[in-house]
Amino acid sequence: MAVLKYSRQREAIKNYLQGREDHPSADMVYDGIRGEFPNISLGTVYRNLSLLTELGEIIKIPTEGADRFDARVAPHNHFICKSCGRVMDIMISVKNPVEEINAQWYGGEVEECRMEFYGICNECKKMKN
Amino acid sequence: MAVLKYSRQREAIKNYLQGREDHPSADMVYDGIRGEFPNISLGTVYRNLSLLTELGEIIKIPTEGADRFDARVAPHNHFICKSCGRVMDIMISVKNPVEEINAQWYGGEVEECRMEFYGICNECKKMKN
DNA sequence: GTGGGTGCAAATACTTTGCAACCGA
DNA sequence: TCGGTTGCAAAGTATTTGCACCCAC
Numbered sequence: 001m002a003v004l005k006y007s008r009q010r011e012a013i014k015n016y017l018q019g020r021e022d023h024p025s026a027d028m029v030y031d032g033i034r035g036e037f038p039n040i041s042l043g044t045v046y047r048n049l050s051l052l053t054e055l056g057e058i059i060k061i062p063t064e065g066a067d068r069f070d071a072r073v074a075p076h077n078h079f080i081c082k083s084c085g086r087v088m089d090i091m092i093s094v095k096n097p098v099e100e101i102n103a104q105w106y107g108g109e110v111e112e113c114r115m116e117f118y119g120i121c122n123e124c125k126k127m128k129n
Numbered sequence: 130m131a132v133l134k135y136s137r138q139r140e141a142i143k144n145y146l147q148g149r150e151d152h153p154s155a156d157m158v159y160d161g162i163r164g165e166f167p168n169i170s171l172g173t174v175y176r177n178l179s180l181l182t183e184l185g186e187i188i189k190i191p192t193e194g195a196d197r198f199d200a201r202v203a204p205h206n207h208f209i210c211k212s213c214g215r216v217m218d219i220m221i222s223v224k225n226p227v228e229e230i231n232a233q234w235y236g237g238e239v240e241e242c243r244m245e246f247y248g249i250c251n252e253c254k255k256m257k258n
Numbered sequence: 259g260t261g262g263g264t265g266c267a268a269a270t271a272c273t274t275t276g277c278a279a280c281c282g283a
Numbered sequence: 284t285c286g287g288t289t290g291c292a293a294a295g296t297a298t299t300t301g302c303a304c305c306c307a308c
Contacts, residue, residue: 003261003262005262005263006307007264007306007307009263009264010263039264041265041266042265042298043299043300044264046298046299047263047300050298050299060193063191066296066298067297067298079239088236090234091234092233092234094230097223097244100221100223101219105219105220105221107217107219108217108250108251108254109248109254110247111211111247112247113244113246113247114244115243115245116243116244117227117241117242118240118241118243119238119240120238121236122235122236124237125237125238131286131287132287134281134282134286134288135283136282136287136288136289138288139288154272168289169290170289170290170292172289172291172292175274176274176275195271196272196273
């Protein structure tokens with residue numbers, strides 16, 4: 001791609017993501033920054049999220065339904081609620097098995113491991129009672 | 130849901146999945162069984178894949194682009210090629226960290242862990258040379 | 259001034275759904 | 284027969300893209 005040029009919209013999208021604990025979808029980012037940029041378009045949000053993902057400044061997480069985005073790029077793992085779809089960081093570290101996998105598996109070279117833990121979140125458990 | 134009734138299409142879809150090493154999308158399943166059922170519709174394929182997923186007879190794997198489906202329901206992990214999108218089983222077992230997570234994390238109760246390993250598959254490496 | 263970025267709308271990709279006909283129990 | 288299932292097409296959701304205008308450099 002050509003030389004990157006500054007854009008206030010891209011800056012705002014990245015800031016918005018960095019200020020969130022959850023993992024918003026493109027649509028949620030769009031809603032979230034319309035206060036600051038009332039005329040921004042959803043296309044611009046998608047374009048910048050893709051660009052930031054390519055640059056490695058954010059991470060894209062495919063889930064059921066819309067993709068989620070995460071400004072925390074350091075390796076970490078996620079909990080995904082089977083009931084409400086919420087995506088949460090799991091902050092505790094478990095041993096990363098990448099070296100183990102590469103030592104034993106020949107389908108390709110593994111660069112990264114993402115663990116996804118599925119279950120029912122506490123919010124949804126409360127609702128059931 | 131009401132009582133399940135037998136359907137040749139559903140049977141064929143499940144058989145098709147069980148006979149594959151890869152993890153086809155709905156569209157690939159559709160193409161794959163049109164030989165046997167020339168009049169089957171894509172809607173029927175989607176309906177049955179959803180139903181089988183709910184029944185726990187297959188697994189749905191969200192990825193970039195279309196969802197993939199897997200008839201191997203026993204816990205196992207996947208390698209996803211960043212270049213071609215191919216999804217492959219990683220057959221070697223690494224320790225499942227679910228108990229470790231549940232012992233230390235209070236966001237919810239974890240039932241299942243899926244590890245996704247990202248990298249470049251051997252096929253794509255060959256292409257580059 | 260040049261070329262990347264934006265807003266807008268149309269297009270595409272993926273998936274679900276309403277409905278009448280069909281078929282398994 | 285009864286009600287779940289199918290094929291078809293239309294609708295719905297998620298995402299990408301073409302284009303004229305705008306703005307950073």
